Amino acid sequence: MYPFREGSFAVRNAWYVAAFARDVGRALVSRIILNQPVVLYRKEDGVAVAVGGRCPHRHFPLGASCLRGDTIVCGYHGIAFGADGACVDIPAQAHVPRSYRIPTYPLVEHGMWLWIWMGDAAANPALLPDLDDIGFTTPGLYPEPLFTHEVACRYQLLNDNLLDLSHLAFLHSSSIGTIENARTPETVTQEPRVLRSRRYIRDCEPTPAMARRGVTGLVDQVVGMDFHLPGLHAGIGDHFVATGDAESWGEPLARSRPFHAITPSTPTSTYYFFGIATMDPDHAERSAKFLAPVIDEDIFASVEIEKMIALVGGNPPELMIKSDHNAVLGRRMLQAMMDAEAREAATA
Template sequence: MADAPSQGDTMFALNQWYAGGFSWELTDKPLARTLLNQHLVLFRSADGVAGALEDRCCHRSLPLSCGTVEESGIRCGYHGLLFSPQGKCLEIPGQARIPEKARVASFPVMERDKILWIWFGAHPDSEPDSEPPAYRWHNDERYEYRGGVVHYQAPYQLIHDNLLDLSHLGYVHLRTIGGNPSVHMNAEMKVEGTGNAVRIVRHMMNSEAPKTYADAWGFRDRIDRWQEIEFDVNQIRIWTGAVDAGTESLGDQDRGGFHMRGLHCITPETDTTAHYFWTVATNRPPSGSSNLDVVYEQTALTFEEDKVVIEAQHQNMCRFGTQPQIDIHVDAGANRARRIIAALTAKQAS
């Protein structure tokens, strides 16, 4: 494996696995994607091996994403040099000898639970010290799931802030998962954390069912609603749902009712743009029919609503510069997550 380029000074936490896409995105065509300021080409060779290479042929610098995927690797579309998923040049058409320097920088890549994970090290010789995280809900027979990719013209931590503060649902998502704004702002909330993780639990008891919940599950009366958010540096997992009011304890991890399990992998593209890789998994309602279309379509709508808000927020922050902001009670989880990333990046710089 050729050495991956050094990140140098960066605002990103390194020596981490980051989502670079989903397994279903790797087709018979190369996929160009910028992640953490690195221009990459992602592909899966015909023999099933996924690769993440610097998107530049070492011969005359044509993007490898302009080439073709073959059985053993990716072939440059200019002079036909063939590279393995590990970045080694396998063939130079018309030339028997392959120079030792005929290599392309590669990044460790692993597929797990249909997520394409890429390792970004702090140094060129950094190797993964762990496996990428598992996400078991993609393989749980009780759930159906679907996902997508959203591109943001905003820094990735603004998206973290949004996901770690779900009080905004009552104002931003009135057509889907919102509900009474006062109920959201006054929800019982607990914030805790260990190591580089943050956990936020919010309960909204005896509340009205928002549109998505009523459409997907058939709630007609009042509900007890939960939001459980788990932050790690490379992903945020959000378990939301509801039961009929007063029927089950929200402290029971095996509780029934309507479940939505969201995976949110926010991977920086550049310092000011980001990729949002997401899936939502849901269980079938009492009728037994699939509700995945409803949940997926309305979840996708919420992300478009968030995108409008977050991109406008970023534009205004650029417009007004470093003018001070205040914190309120709902910011506790987001602020803790920012402190974790700040500590990791400061350690890298020392």
């Protein structure tokens, strides 16, 4: 489906964020990931697990059920499943067949996220984004999970948004963007499963948000995004005193590492997990207040585009521009990963 080849939905053999780690405890959490129902919870030993969300008896949503120790007891007829997916109790009969089970999905707590592997291939921990590489462990920066949204659009619209930060200059012109976000050329580097983009902006006006914080002089900026395919965009947003100010030159005004995890739900809906690391150890509430309208702008744009695609139908033609280079690379890398999976599936 747009913007991919007909029949290509999403990469399957990969880690996607299923939830922020702090949001999963002893209450069952329901998700639809890659069009499959999933339930998340923590066992009594604190380990988070993911199992299929559909009772194989009558399709009752297991997420609407409850826990008895580490087993999910289906809320309809009481059939119980362990965290390993095996049925451990069928109240209406003594014998529990070995074949009676629900799927389980590898789930790994890594950084501030729970990562799920939905594919048929063996889960590969080496494919988890490196926490140092994504800036999660940057000294002096404090990461906080902020928002979990279910967005009514196909996931690639959110990826497209993050793969082309020239949009900061317009969609976010009242907060985090200036015209330089569009005008400054971008550096793009492509690695296996990682696509990095950077803009080095010199001697520019402060962003509206910085100006509201009292910054008046010119600023140097580093703005970038590393797409760790297929599901995480790790950003960089650093502001320094520009060379014009001899005394404070290079002094950091603000540094941040925004983390955007984009997880396909249904063909036209997506989970968007947003968090950010800043220099303030206690910034969660302030960041949430400041960034909620910014992320809402991205969601607005993506949902409106989904509606537009529904209206015009099919695969609407696009007129590409130079700044699409990064987005086009990102789409091609995703398409190549999906094609490789399709070839493997055809061989098997």
